[in-house]
Each structure stands twice: as structure tokens, then as C-alpha cells.
Amino acid sequence: MADQTSSHDPHATPTGTLGEPVTGPIPPQTGPGSGPVRRSARTPTLSSAPQRRLRERARWVMAGDGPPTTAFAAVRKDSGLAAEVERSVLDLVLRTGEVMVATGAPVADTTAVMLRLAAAYGVTNCQVDITFISITASIDRDDDPVTKVRVINVRTSDYSRLTEVTHLVDSADAGNLSVEAAHERMNRILTAPHPYRRWVVTGALGTMAAGVAVLLGGGLPVAAVAAVTTMVIDRSLRFLRNHGLPYLFQQALGAGIATMVALLLLWIKPYLDISDEFLPPSLVVASGIVVLLAGLSLVGAAQDAISGFPLTSAARSYEVVLYTVGIVVGIGFVLDVGRRFGVPLSINDLTGFATALPLQIGCGAVIAGSWAVASYTRMRTVPVVMGVGALASASYAGFLALGMGPAGSSFGAALVVGLLSALVQRGMRTPSMVIAVCGITPLLPGLAIYAAMFEFVDSGDVIAGGVRLIAALSIGLALAAGVTLGEFIGTPLGRNADRWQRKVQARARGTRI
Numbered sequence: 001m002a003d004q005t006s007s008h009d010p011h012a013t014p015t016g017t018l019g020e021p022v023t024g025p026i027p028p029q030t031g032p033g034s035g036p037v038r039r040s041a042r043t044p045t046l047s048s049a050p051q052r053r054l055r056e057r058a059r060w061v062m063a064g065d066g067p068p069t070t071a072f073a074a075v076r077k078d079s080g081l082a083a084e085v086e087r088s089v090l091d092l093v094l095r096t097g098e099v100m101v102a103t104g105a106p107v108a109d110t111t112a113v114m115l116r117l118a119a120a121y122g123v124t125n126c127q128v129d130i131t132f133i134s135i136t137a138s139i140d141r142d143d144d145p146v147t148k149v150r151v152i153n154v155r156t157s158d159y160s161r162l163t164e165v166t167h168l169v170d171s172a173d174a175g176n177l178s179v180e181a182a183h184e185r186m187n188r189i190l191t192a193p194h195p196y197r198r199w200v201v202t203g204a205l206g207t208m209a210a211g212v213a214v215l216l217g218g219g220l221p222v223a224a225v226a227a228v229t230t231m232v233i234d235r236s237l238r239f240l241r242n243h244g245l246p247y248l249f250q251q252a253l254g255a256g257i258a259t260m261v262a263l264l265l266l267w268i269k270p271y272l273d274i275s276d277e278f279l280p281p282s283l284v285v286a287s288g289i290v291v292l293l294a295g296l297s298l299v300g301a302a303q304d305a306i307s308g309f310p311l312t313s314a315a316r317s318y319e320v321v322l323y324t325v326g327i328v329v330g331i332g333f334v335l336d337v338g339r340r341f342g343v344p345l346s347i348n349d350l351t352g353f354a355t356a357l358p359l360q361i362g363c364g365a366v367i368a369g370s371w372a373v374a375s376y377t378r379m380r381t382v383p384v385v386m387g388v389g390a391l392a393s394a395s396y397a398g399f400l401a402l403g404m405g406p407a408g409s410s411f412g413a414a415l416v417v418g419l420l421s422a423l424v425q426r427g428m429r430t431p432s433m434v435i436a437v438c439g440i441t442p443l444l445p446g447l448a449i450y451a452a453m454f455e456f457v458d459s460g461d462v463i464a465g466g467v468r469l470i471a472a473l474s475i476g477l478a479l480a481a482g483v484t485l486g487e488f489i490g491t492p493l494g495r496n497a498d499r500w501q502r503k504v505q506a507r508a509r510g511t512r513i
Contacts, residue, residue, distance in 0.1 A: 081121075081122055081123070083141070083143070083144055083146070085121075085179070086123060086139050086141070086146055087146055087148075088179050088180075088183070089118060089121045089122075089123050089139075089179055090118070090123070090126070090137055090138075090139055090146055090148050091148060091183075092117065092121075092179060092182055092183060092186065093114050093117050093118050093126065093128075093137055094114075094135055094137050094148050094149075094150045095150070095186055096113065096114060096117055096165055096168070096169065096186070097110050097111075097113075097114045097128070097130065097135045097137070097150070098135055098150045098152060099161065099162070099165050099186075099189070099190065100113060100162060100165055101130065101135065101152050101155075102152055102153075102154045102155060102156065102158075103156065103157070103158040103159065103161050103162040103165075104155075104156065104157045104158070104159065104162065104300075104375070104433075104437070105162055105431070105433060106300060106303055106304060106307065106433060107130050107304050107307065107309045107312045108303075108304070108307035108308070108309065109431070109433055110130060111128050111130060113165075113166065113169050114126075114128050114137065115128060116169060116173055117169045117172055117173070118137075118139075119173075120169070120172040120173045120175070121172065121179060123139055125139060125140050126138070126139055127139075127140070130309070130312060131311060131312060131315070132152075132311070132312050132315030132316065132319075133151060133152055133315075134149055134150065134151050134152060135149070135150045135152065136148070136149050157374070157375035157376070158194075158375065158376050159372070159375045159376055159377040159378075159381075159431075159434045159438075160194070160195050160376045160377060160378050161189060161190075161192070161376070162431060162434065163377075163378065163381075163429075163430055163431060163434065164189045164192075165186075165189060166431050167429065168182060168185055168186065168189065194376050195376055195378060195379070196373065196376060198238070200373065201234075201373065201374050201376075202231050202234045202235060203231070204370045204371070204373035204374040205230050205231065205234050205291055205370070205374050206226075206227035206228065206230045206231040206234075207227060207366060207370040208230070208291055208294070208366070208367050208370035208371055208374065208441075209223075209226040209227050209229070209230035209287040209288060209290070209291050210223035210224070210226055210227040210287070210366075211223075211363045211366035211367040211370060211442075212226070212286070212287045212290045212291070212363075212367060212447075213226040213227075213283050213284070213286075213287040214359065214363050215359075215360065215363035215364070215367070215442070216283050216286060216287070216447070217283070218280065218283040218287075221279050222279055222280065222283050222284060222287075225261070225265070225279065225284050226283070226284050226287035226288065229257065229258055229261045229284060229287075229288050230258075230287065230288050230291050232257060233254045233257050233258060233288060233291075233292070236253065236254070236257065237250045237253065237254055240253065247323060247326075248322060248323060248325075248326040249326065250326075251292060251323045251324075251326030251327050251330065252326040252327065252329045252330035252333075253330060254288070254292050254327075254330065255288075255289060255292060255326070255327040255328075255329075255330030255331045255334075256330035256331070256333060256334045257288070258284070258285045258287075258288030258289055258292075259285050259330065259331050259334035259335060259338075259345070260334050261281075261284055261285070261288075262281035262282065262284050262285040262345055263281070263334065263337075263338045263343050263345055265279060265281045265284060266281045266338075266343055266345055267343045281345060282345070285331075285345075285450075286447060286450050289327060289331075289446065289449075289450040289453075290444070290446035290447055290450065291446075292327060292446075293324070293327070293444065293446035293449055293450070294371060294441060294444055294446060297316045297319070297320060298317075298320050298444075298445070298473075298476040299437075299440070299444065299476050299479050299480045299483070300316060300480075301313050301316035301317040301319075301320060301480075302476055302477045302479075302480030302481070303480040303483065303484055304316060305480075306480060306481060306484050307484065324449065324453070327453060328453045328456065328457060331453060331454070331457050332457040335457055357394070357397055360393045360394075360397055361390045361393050361394050361397075362390070363393070363442065364389045364390050364392055364393025364394075364442040365386040365387070365389045365390040365393075366386075366389075367389060367441055367442040368385050368386055368388065368389020368390075368392070368438050368439055368441050368442055369382050369383075369385055369386035369389065369438075371438050371441045372385040372386075372434075372438040375434075375438065377434060377438065378430075380428075381428060381430050381434065381435070384424065384428060384430075384435060385434075385435055385438040385439060388417055388420060388421065388435055388436075388438070388439035389438065389439050389441065389442055391416060391417070391420065391439075392413045392414070392416065392417050392439050392440055392442060392443055393413075393442050393443075395409075395412060395413035395416045395417075396409050396410065396412075396413040396442075396443055397409075399412040399413060406448075406471065406474075406475055407471070407474045407475055407477075407478045408478070410443050410445075410475045410478040410479050410482065411478035411479070411481060411482040412482065413440070413443055413482065414436075414440050414443065414478065414479045414480075414481070414482025414483045414486065415482040415483075415485055415486045416482075416486065417435075417436050417439040417440050417482070417483060417486060418432075418436050418482060418483040418484065418485065418486020418487045418488075418489075418490065419486035419487075419489055419490040420435075420439075420486075420490070421433075421434075421435035421436040421439065421483075421486070421487065421490070422486065422487045422489070422490025422491045423490050432487055432490075432491075433487075436483045436486075436487065437483075440479050440483060443475075443479060444476075444479070445471075445472040445473075445475040445476050445479075448468060448469075448471055448472035448475060449469070449472045451468050452465045452466075452468035452469035452471075452472055453465070455468055
């Protein structure tokens with residue numbers, strides 16, 4: 001601030017305009033005032049101009065010069081469509097999302113498909129929110145905002161219907177389908193019969209159990225007993241499901257049936273002169289339990305968490321825990337009955353797969369293909385899924401040979417599966433998640449979960465059971481991470497990525513202001 005001369009200090013040295021001392025006679029004051037002239041703080045000085053330039057340069061270096069890196073709110077975009085047209089589009093978008101979630105699609109893929117379908121009909125200002133039990137979609141309009149909700153009542157694995165829905169969205173995105181025609185096509189998709197009869201699905205589940213039994217080191221007798229046991233479980237649970245029994249008790253009954261068969265084998269061994277090496281009961285019950293656990297969404301829950309949907313992931317994780325508790329209850333009840341009748345069941349070493357690598361690869365192909373048929377995958381896709389399952393088993397064995405451990409090997413094999421499924425989806429006209437989910441089925445941690453449950457129920461060793469359970473959870477998370485990363489890498493390589501997929505993927509990377 002420039003120096004000022006105070007009128008109350010008679011000894012102050014007079015100064016000039018630029019602040020230098022005045023040595024000559026002081027000129028007389030002019031103007032209405034009689035005191036000295038007080039200069040304003042805005043009066044320029046010798047040092048004010050360099051300071052101003054320095055401040056401007058510092059402000060230029062420090063201050064941002066562009067928009068925020070993160071969009072805090074979507075900009076309203078008017079589609080120019082009439083309100084009734086937008087309502088029809090929104091209804092189609094909600095029906096599509098409902099079918100996809102109900103047939104097993106991940107939340108991230110469902111959100112991207114819904115946004116792409118809305119944009120195909122000119123609605124780019126659509127907001128989608130998916131929870132575990134409902135889907136909400138909204139279009140922000142100036143005059144009359146439109147919001148609709150759909151409640152999800154069914155959850156199953158129906159990959160043929162899921163594939164048809166994705167074909168519908170592709171046709172709409174290419175401009176080959178009007179809104180009215182899309183609604184009619186959706187009605188046909190929802191009312192179409194399954195590609196296979198129910199007994200074919202039951203046989204596929206039995207074949208899957210046989211493949212798991214052989215993968216664990218059992219022979220043909222074990223595979224046959226495991227297949228028959230699993231088919232009995234499937235028909236029994238279907239009967240109870242049609243009569244309204246909650247799924248928790250269905251899981252308990254299925255686990256009880258598998259354990260009861262193992263106890264019966266253990267009981268008749270002395271009478272039939274059967275050795276443990278020829279027909280180990282623990283492999284029979286393990287195969288049935290692995291099939292029961294294959295239908296749970298442990299990997300899907302971890303995938304939702306990685307993709308940026310924590311609420312849905314938490315709900316699916318809770319569902320997995322609840323239904324796993326049902327399996328524990330079924331196993332524990334039957335084991336307790338067996339002890340009371342003097343037929344105790346013990347678990348064998350089930351931590352490793354069959355030692356022969358060709359046998360592992362073949363079992364992986366059988367398990368993946370069987371689960372694809374049980375999930376109503378079209379027959380033209382089943383051979384591809386079997387090849388991916390064989391590659392997953394071979395990759396897992398290769399990573400194990402490199403000393404990566406179960407979780408690391410699962411991640412590496414799932415990465416290969418996710419990358420391959422993203423690359424071949426366009427040529428197969430099949431969603432990548434169908435190929436990926438079926439392809440990693442031989443690697444699912446069902447066996448590890450079963451071993452952890454047996455430790456809890458049979459020996460009561462909480463520490464050993466907890467260690468096994470943590471190992472199973474780490475395998476499930478590794479599978480989900482590998483598949484997600486593989487699809488993320490493979491989608492741009494296959495030139496299938498669009499802005500809606502990138503918009504959904506942005507949730508997974510998080511935000512920093």
C-alpha cells in the first residue's frame with residue numbers, strides 16, 4: 001500500500017507523487033480541503049504493476065481451464081418425440097431389462113443394453129436404476145417426466161431367451177425394427193417354449209454331476225451313482241418347487257438326498273464287498289452338492305461388486321449365504337441321523353482334481369456343455385461352450401503348474417475365458433456372458449464350499465472350516481475379476497464396444513473430483 005502523510009504528525013517528511021521526499025518548498029494546497037491530499041489505495045505505484053503480473057501468472061498456473069472431469073449431473077436432452085411414443089419406448093426398455101435380469105444377465109450388461117435400446121429409438125436422456133428386486137427407468141421431460149417400475153419375480157438361467165432379447169436389441173439398434181414390431185417380437189420371445197424338454201435338462205444335470213465325479217478322481221461307478229443321485233434331486237426339487245416350497249428348504253432337501261445316498265453306500269459296503277477306492281461315498285455327495293452350488297450366483301455377486309453395483313452385489317451375496325446355509329442344514333441333519341444309526345460318514349481328500357491332464361480337459365468340456373444345456377443354451381452354441389470349458393481347465397492346470405495357487409490360477413483361466421468370449425460373441429451372435437458363465441463352470445468353488453461345510457458340520461472345527469470358506473470366496477472373486485477384466489479387454493478388440501457400455505464401465509473405475 002502506498003505511503004500516506006498523516007495530518008496529525010507535524011514532523012512527518014513531505015513526499016511527492018511517487019513517494020520520494022520533497023526537498024524544495026512545499027506548494028500551497030488547493031481545493032476545498034485544507035489538509036494534505038490522501039491518495040487512494042488503487043493509485044498505481046512503482047511496484048503494483050509487477051505484482052499484478054505475478055499474481056496473474058500464478059493464477060494462470062494454478063487455476064483450472066476446462067470443465068469438470070466428472071459430470072455431476074446429466075444434461076437434459078429433448079428427444080423431440082411425443083409423450084406417448086416415449087412411454088412406449090420406456091415400457092419396451094423396462095420389459096427388456098426385466099427379461100435380462102430374470103434370465104441371468106449381470107446388472108452392468110443389462111443397464112448397457114437398456115440404454116442402447118432407448119437410444120435406438122431417439123431417447124438418449126433415459127436413467128436406469130436396477131436393484132435386486134426391481135428396475136426403475138425414467139425419461140426427463142420439460143412438460144411431463146415419465147417414470148416406470150418393474151418388479152422382478154423370477155430368477156433362472158434361460159440363456160436361449162436371453163440371446164433372443166439381445167438379438168432384438170441389435171435389430172432395433174440397426175434401425176430394422178419399429179417400436180410396435182419390437183413389442184410384438186418381445187411377446188413372442190416371452191411366450192416361446194424352451195428349446196429342450198425338461199427331462200433333457202435333468203439328464204444334462206446328471207451328466208454334469210458325472211463329470212464332476214470323474215474330475216475329482218472317481219471312476220465310472222462313482223460317475224453313474226452321482227448322475228442318478230443328481231437326477232433324483234432335480235426331479236424332487238422340481239416337484240417341491242411347483243408346490244410352493246421356499247428355495248431355502250429345497251437346497252436343504254437336495255443336500256440331504258445327496259448325503260443320504262452316501263450313507264446308504266457306506267452302509268451296504270460290507271454286504272456287497274465294495275471298497276472305498278471303487279466307490280467312495282464322499283465323491284458321490286460332493287458331486288451332488290457341486291451341482292446344487294452351480295446354480296448360485298457367487299461369481300455374479302462378485303462381478304456386480306466389481307462393476308460398480310454394490311447394492312445388487314450385497315443382495316445377491318446374502319442370497320448365496322442363505323441358500324448355502326440350507327445346504328449346511330441338510331448335510332448336518334443327515335449326518336446326525338447317520339451317527340445315531342452307527343453309520344458315520346467321513347470326507348476324503350477332495351482338494352485336488354484328477355491327475356491326468358487330458359482327463360481334466362475332457363471333464364471340463366463335459367461340465368461346461370452340460371451346464372449350457374441345463375441353462376437352455378441353443379445347441380449351436382454348446383460346442384463352443386465345451387471348447388471354452390476345455391480351454392479353461394487346461395489354462396487352470398497350466399497356471400497351477402507355474403505355482404500360482406488356486407486363486408491365481410482361477411483368475412488366469414477366467415481371464416482367458418472372458419477374453420475369448422468377448423472376441424467370439426459377434427460371430428456366434430451370442431452374449432459374451434453366456435459363453436463366459438458356462439465356460440468357467442468347471443472352475444466354480446463348489447467343491448471348496450462343500451469341504452468348508454463338511455468341516456463345520458462333521459468335525460466342528462470352526463478355524464479349519466473358516467479357512468476353507470475364505471479360500472472358496474477368494475476363488476469366486478478371482479473368477480469374477482478374471483471374467484470381467486477379460487471381457488473389458490476383449491470388447492474393444494472385437495470392436496463391439498459402444499458408448500453405453502463405456503458409460504456403464506465408468507462406474508467400475510470410480511470417480512475422483
